[in-house]
Amino acid sequence: MTGQPRRLVVFSGSGISADSGLDTFRTSGGESLWAQYDPEIVCNYDCWEENFALVHDFYSRRREELGTVVPNKAHRLVVDWEKRYSAELITQNVDDLFERAGARYVMHVHGFLSAMRCVSCGAQWLFGYRRFSPATDCCPRCGRLESVKPNVVFFNEPAPRYAEMWRSLGSLTRDDVLVAIGTAGLVLPIGEIARNCPATTVLSNLESAESPRDEDFDRVLHGRAAEIAPHLDALVSELMER
Numbered sequence: 001m002t003g004q005p006r007r008l009v010v011f012s013g014s015g016i017s018a019d020s021g022l023d024t025f026r027t028s029g030g031e032s033l034w035a036q037y038d039p040e041i042v043c044n045y046d047c048w049e050e051n052f053a054l055v056h057d058f059y060s061r062r063r064e065e066l067g068t069v070v071p072n073k074a075h076r077l078v079v080d081w082e083k084r085y086s087a088e089l090i091t092q093n094v095d096d097l098f099e100r101a102g103a104r105y106v107m108h109v110h111g112f113l114s115a116m117r118c119v120s121c122g123a124q125w126l127f128g129y130r131r132f133s134p135a136t137d138c139c140p141r142c143g144r145l146e147s148v149k150p151n152v153v154f155f156n157e158p159a160p161r162y163a164e165m166w167r168s169l170g171s172l173t174r175d176d177v178l179v180a181i182g183t184a185g186l187v188l189p190i191g192e193i194a195r196n197c198p199a200t201t202v203l204s205n206l207e208s209a210e211s212p213r214d215e216d217f218d219r220v221l222h223g224r225a226a227e228i229a230p231h232l233d234a235l236v237s238e239l240m241e242r
């Protein structure tokens with residue numbers, strides 16, 4: 001150990017919220033919202049303004065769905081690490097389940113579902129879980145309606161938090177611990193990140209074809225995040241308290 005406290009960075013993806021009942025883009029079945037809309041249309045920065053009503057309908061329904069689910073054991077475990085080890089929470093998830101489990105700060109690198117952003121003036125505001133209404137939901141700062149967009153990073157849209165994320169991941173040392181939970185590694189290549197990271201790396205994922213390769217990580221736990229939370233806690237506690 002150097003004089004610095006050991007850092008714990010937790011990088012999470014949709015698998016952790018799937019255990020709360022939130023459908024994910026890649027695992028969605030026929031009943032899922034994702035199967036009822038074309039993501040290339042409703043999540044595409046290049047054409048969202050042309051599809052304004054459809055985009056807002058899709059995100060309104062996702063917010064309503066989010067309002068019906070609750071954090072699970074895995075969210076609560078990660079938030080407990082934030083308290084115990086000052087863990088840094090980086091998530092690709094746009095839901096607020098870490099916040100509802102009590103997290104102080106979560107770096108949402110792909111945006112936040114229950115918020116809006118005005119692409120014209122840059123205003124951002126919390127919106128809750130309700131439906132968007134064109135009659136009343138113009139930008140509170142500039143008054144425009146057509147520039148009000150769900151505050152979620154779409155395909156073909158810059159992700160402003162990536163710089164902060166790369167700083168956090170890039171400054172890990174061999175004394176530190178990086179835990180990846182519930183991420184397929186398809187959007188952000190967590191396997192490659194782990195392979196090149198000097199920290200002790202842990203993967204907690206379902207065993208599936210869409211998982212990063214086990215051999216890219218030092219330690220691996222397979223299973224549903226909420227179910228294996230006690231084992232994951234034991235492993236991370238051991239690594240943090242070495």
Ligand SMILES: [Zn+2]
Pocket residue numbers: 118119120121122123139140141142143144147
């Ligand atoms: Zn505005």
